[in-house]
Amino acid sequence: MVETPELPPLRDVIARAGLLANKSLGQHFLLDLNLTGRIARAAGNLSIGTTIEIGPGPGGLTRALLDGGAQLITIERDPRCRPILAELAAAYPGRLTALDGDALAIDATTLGAAPRRIVSNLPYNVGTELLIRWLGNATAFESFTLMFQTEVANRLTAPVDTKAYGRLSVLAQWLCDVSPLFHVNPKAFTPPPQVQSTVVQLIPRKAPLAPARRETLERVTAAAFGQRRKMLRQSLMSLAAGTAFVDGERLCRAADIAPTARAETLSVQQFCAIANVLDGQKT
Numbered sequence: 700m701v702e703t704p705e706l707p708p709l710r711d712v713i714a715r716a717g718l719l720a721n722k723s724l725g726q727h728f729l730l731d732l733n734l735t736g737r738i739a740r741a742a743g744n745l746s747i748g749t750t751i752e753i754g755p756g757p758g759g760l761t762r763a764l765l766d767g768g769a770q771l772i773t774i775e776r777d778p779r780c781r782p783i784l785a786e787l788a789a790a791y792p793g794r795l796t797a798l799d800g801d802a803l804a805i806d807a808t809t810l811g812a813a814p815r816r817i818v819s820n821l822p823y824n825v826g827t828e829l830l831i832r833w834l835g836n837a838t839a840f841e842s843f844t845l846m847f848q849t850e851v852a853n854r855l856t857a858p859v860d861t862k863a864y865g866r867l868s869v870l871a872q873w874l875c876d877v878s879p880l881f882h883v884n885p886k887a888f889t890p891p892p893q894v895q896s897t898v899v900q901l902i903p904r905k906a907p908l909a910p911a912r913r914e915t916l917e918r919v920t921a922a923a924f925g926q927r928r929k930m931l932r933q934s935l936m937s938l939a940a941g942t943a944f945v946d947g948e949r950l951c952r953a954a955d956i957a958p959t960a961r962a963e964t965l966s967v968q969q970f971c972a973i974a975n976v977l978d979g980q981k982t
């Protein structure tokens with residue numbers, strides 16, 4: 700059982716630090732301790748390995764992760780948060796390492812001991828970009844428990860043949876088992892964002908859902924969803940040009956996919972089949 704130190708209320712911490720949310724940093728501070736505790740619990744057993752948090756701000760979720768037994772590394776680019784994190788490090792001796800810097804410039808796979816997990820209320824303006832980078836080496840992580848705008852969360856978790864299903868859905872579901880956990884009302888934040896948020900959990904697969912080269916798969920989904928209202932024989936035409944397939948229709952038939960289908964109707968495995976055909980591999 701982790702002993703919880705007495706700490707000042709988060710609103711007092713924010714007031715003392717003059718920590719007004721910075722829009723350019725995508726900051727919306729989560730102060731509801733019931734919610735921060737719920738997120739920390741959703742991340743599983745925090746007592747082994749390393750937990751990484753991006754953008755801790757005034758430390759609401761940080762406290763919950765530490766109370767949950769985490770050996771925690773935070774990454775924060777706002778210098779106003781340094782004294783707050785230093786106080787938390789002192790309150791939880793040997794448990795918190797606070798890094799200054801931009802999470803986009805830091806290789807999270809090198810931080811701490813495995814198993815590594817990332818648990819974060821991600822800054823809205825870089826959340827998707829961060830996730831795509833982490834997915835580049837997804838198996839280096841045990842899990843990702845992340846809060847996004849609900850619109851982004853819907854894209855991550857979207858099933859085939861739905862409006863939200865797209866490039867991000869294919870990439871995330873190819874590499875991870877993706878589950879929506881719960882929604883978070885804007886009123887839980889200071890300041891309240893204009894949109895609802897959703898906590899999503901991604902558990903990396905031991906191997907991708909189907910074999911494919913990521914670079915080629917991304918080219919296929921970019922072409923297909925770039926013209927998602929068009930049939931694949933037309934949207935994939937640019938990929939087929941200059942290859943032995945000549946046109947989009949022959950490319951689709953080589954992958955055993957109807958040329959008249961549209962991008963949102965294809966499964967992850969079918970996109971991989973097209974990528975493999977382009978790479979000259981057997982489907």
